[in-house]
Amino acid sequence: MNKPGELPHTIPYYLAEQIKADIIRWRYPPGSNLREVELGGEFGSSRGPVREALRILELQGLVVHSPRRGFRVRKWGEEDLRQLYRLRAQLEGEVIDALAGKDATSLADALDQINADMVRHAREGNVDAYFAANIAFHQRIIDSAESAVLSAIMVQVNAMSLPARYMLLSTEFSGRPQYDYHSRISAAIRDRNFPLVRKLTTEHVTTNLSRAIEAYEKALNSA
Amino acid sequence: MNKPGELPHTIPYYLAEQIKADIIRWRYPPGSNLREVELGGEFGSSRGPVREALRILELQGLVVHSPRRGFRVRKWGEEDLRQLYRLRAQLEGEVIDALAGKDATSLADALDQINADMVRHAREGNVDAYFAANIAFHQRIIDSAESAVLSAIMVQVNAMSLPARYMLLSTEFSGRPQYDYHSRISAAIRDRNFPLVRKLTTEHVTTNLSRAIEAYEKALNSA
DNA sequence: CAAGTGTAGATTGTCAACAATTTATGTTGA
């Protein structure tokens, strides 16, 4: 493909990002077939890079591969989602612990900025941008922990949980932003009250669990 | 390649397993270059499947990719290993929690069997078999949890930590098996004393940390 | 002698093609 201005080497990763975004936003719903030529044609690439991209997504847990039958979007059961959220809460807590000693103020500043963006996107009714900012909020915290290990694990955990989170957010989207937890988390980080941050973070994750499951299952059945 | 008797479709995964084993056993030490044709030639396959295999290992955290410069074995710093072990202890604990309600007796039986194998391999001075049985012990517990999510995450965490664990085990290998923790874990599982299992498991992981770091660093410098 | 330069070789990134297999289609027969 070699898009001008883009570095040519990242094609499999570029493809992986694009396909990932499409899966998360349910353009390819769980269980649907991902054809290699179709995906390649979409971005002007051949099947080789597409296969590498799909292997990446497979390891992230977004996609499953059956021999001679190709790649399909992974479908989660209720128990899986429960485990996933439980794990995510644990790991986000672990991330908070790793924040000790980092620059809390600049992190809090960045988070407030993201929160402001979220409010704006919500007012403008831009679901995708609102969702993206939501993701960015959590990602910013992870990045601040500066732990290659935690980052690597969170890539996987996030990838697996994002389709459900997207569906939850878009079913509940009302134009009024829900930034309660986010702003409290940001404030607690600014105060360097890490036990509180931990508590808020895990709560923030777990309070969404049952509604996320509901949204996911409902979307599955209606598709 | 199409090895007779082997299913032809799993070639990238077969390659990934083989390369992974070679990385873990330090045949390709951290930082070393993984050339695609060389790897393919080793197993009679072309570069396509090799690249897919390397992408898989990349996501598992064993390998890093630089554009136009290829894949290299990932090198860990001391802080990374610390984080890795900490995380592994947490997650193994999470796995234990997920064991509730499963068949503890048959699991304990299987673990005792593996322990017996370990003793035998140690007596015979077979380091690799001893190590493999060691891995199998932990893997058996993970499998018993029957959680797709935890399994997926543990693949990654194990992959990242196994080179250090292998080096620790092979530097300390004396012919006398260290099955103290393993047998106690197995017994506690048989008694369904899960809090004790959790405690033993996390201890089992964390007590090895500093020695693992030492073994890893030392092997790095001598190479 | 050190530093920079240029060329040859090696290595990666991508593609197009072919064989093997699966999926879809249509036909026949009860």
Next chain:
DNA sequence: TCAACATAAATTGTTGACAATCTACACTTG
């Protein structure tokens, strides 16, 4: 009408080839 079967189309698995880039090494130059 429906099921079983045969055939055609589509899709995957793998390979070999070519272009782009990097690396190593000899060579020049100050």
